[in-house]
Amino acid sequence: EAFEKRFNVKILEWYGSVEGGFAYKPIGKGPIGSFGKPVPGVMEFKIVDENDNEVPVGQTGELICRLLKGETKVDYLGKPEESKEKTRGGWLRTGDMVHRDAEGWYYFDYRKGSELRRSGDFIQPEYIETVIGKHPDVSEVSVYGVPAASGAPGESDLVAAIACFEGKSVDPKSFYEYLKKNLEANFIPSYLQIVPEIPKTITEKALTRVLKEDFLKGVGTIYKYEDYK
Structure with a gap:
């Protein structure tokens, strides 16, 4: 509306x-x-x-x-x-x-099959994206998984890649406070990846492969939830 x-x-x-x-x-x-x-x-x-x-x-x-x-x-x-x-x-x-x-x-x-396993829970990235997408400063969001730092087989750490509206920005501390108010603890992404825009296919689907490659290379602005608990 x-x-x-x-x-x-x-x-x-x-x-x-x-x-x-x-x-x-x-x-x-x-x-x-x-x-x-x-x-x-x-x-x-x-x-x-x-x-x-x-x-x-x-x-x-x-x-x-x-x-x-x-x-x-x-x-x-x-x-x-x-x-x-x-x-x-x-x-x-x-x-x-x-x-x-x-x-x-x-x-x-x-x-089907898009769920990510984290600490034994199966998590739908789309649910987290919906919550993050309601943040007033967030223009685009894509949530994906990377191999868990714990090394547990089949487990993922969650990464939330976000692009802000023009002229807007997010403070990681206040952003994580927003997530804590709106998500269960196990649904809060381990990492926040801030990008100029979310790369997409010609059909407007997020290219998580590109985001993941940049994340694993340490490219861009990345914040760790552990530092803001």
């Missing part, structure tokens, strides 16, 4: 995947943050657990979908087994973890 008022525009929220699957929320309808509902008469959605059982309303699971007319099929070049698995049982496996409210509106939560 604040964005729409500031720039005098209307935001159309929608969902789409390369292999198939489409939903949208008409402007002025439905709750903010939902990507909408599948187009009636065209596609069917389900949210399932790891055993393909539908999950209850409000619970996160993988979004799977199928066409109501015709065959739901994906063909990856030279990868017949992967193609078959992608549409196992006639349903497209999107790899997107979502939930649905009681009125049937769908919400994106995170990508």
